[in-house]
Amino acid sequence: MRRHAGFTLVELIIVIILLGIVATISVQFVALSTSGAIDVGAxxxxxxxxxxxxxxxxxxxxxxxxxxxxxxxxxxxWIPIAAGTSYTELTKGPDFDRISVAPLSNVPAIGGIRAVVYGYGTPVSSLYGDSDPGPVSSEISAMDNGSSPAVITLSESHRFSRQSPEKRLFIVSEPxxxxxxxxxxxxxxxxxxxxxxxxxxxxxxxxxxxxxxxxxxxxxxxxxxxxxxxxxxxxxxxxxxxxxxxxxxxxxxxxxxxx
Structure with missing residues (x-):
């Protein structure tokens, strides 16, 4: 009588178990690789x-x-600097509303800008106030940068409390x-x-x-x-x-x- 070759039930179970182990390891490997890539990206x-x-x-x-x-x-x-220059003459009477300066290389837009002449020893809080005399002027209303010296016109009269050792003047914007x-x-x-x-x-x-x-x-x-x-x-x-x-x-x- 002729016998037919095949797999026994035990062999099939072993193969299924091995395939399951391989599949589990593969899934874990892919998951860990994906998680690692996500962590690196984050x-x-x-x-x-x-x-x-x-x-x-x-x-x-x-x-x-x-x-x-x-x-x-x-x-x-802080207060941002919009431009900087040197002054030749600060405000003087009778109007106290004009400053003579060296022409600016970068003229800022008019609106919310002021002139600052800051002396060392002046409290920082004075830069944020409206004291007159003080280190910060009233708002600048106009700038004539074509003349020599250039002229800065203030919206209101102002007297500066101190002068700069190097006659430096800064144009600053709002805080x-x-x-x-x-x-x-x-x-x-x-x-x-x-x-x-x-x-x-x-x-x-x-x-x-x-x-x-x-x-x-x-x-x-x-x-x-x-x-x-x-x-x-x-x-x-x-x-x-x-x-x-x-x-x-x-x-x-x-x-x-x-x-």
Whole structure:
């Protein structure tokens, strides 16, 4: 009688078990590879986000009037420089509304800009006030940059409290603040000047600069001196939206100091 070759039930069960093991290992390998790729992508995205945020803050701070920077908790405030020049004659009577300066290479747009002659030893809060005499003028209403010397016309009379050792005059715009609120870092502008540093929420225009923050943003400020520039150090931590990983960014910004 002829016998037929085939697989026994035990052999079939063994094959099925082996195939199951191979399939499980393959699935786990693919899952782990996919998870690893996602984690790497998330780290790269947080790192890129940190670089972009840090660069935005750095670029803005480098354009700050160095003696105007002030910090309070997770907030930093400064007055941006729109232009700079040297004056030949400050305001004088009877109107006290004109300043003679060297022609500007970059003429800022009229609107919300002021002239600053800052003497060392003057309180920082005076840069945010409207005192007369004081280091900050009333708003500039017109600029004749074609004449020699150029003439800056103020909207109201003003007398400067001090002079610059190098006759430096700065044109500045309205104050800007960066403040943390919860997990977000906001940029505030277009609000009223105040001798006391405002705390969030601040009236005016607010823009989100960073999200998914963990902990508090730390701003540290070292004032300028005759021998070195002002320095701002800031640190913030970004948290992964879907995990527990974090990325911490620290940056130091030097703000050139010109008396």
């Amino acid at each position: 780290r790269q995205q947080r790192a890129l986000q940190g670089v972009v945020i840090s660069e935005q803050i750095t670029r803005e701070l480098r354009g700050a009037f160095p003696l105007s920077v002030r910090t309070s908790g997770s907030c930093i405030e 800007v603040s960066l403040c943390q609120s919860g997990r977000f870092l906001y940029r505030y502008s277009g609000y009223a000047r105040d001798p006391s540093q405002p705390a969030p929420p601040i009236d005016g225009i607010s823009e989100v600069m960073a999200a998914n923050l963990q902990g508090n943003v730390d701003f540290q400020f070292t004032p300028a001196t005759f021998r070195r520039a002002a320095v701002v150090q800031f640190t913030f931590t970004l948290e992964d939206r879907q995990g527990d990983e974090t990325t911490t960014v620290s940056q130091e910004v030097q703000i050139r100091n010109v008396p």
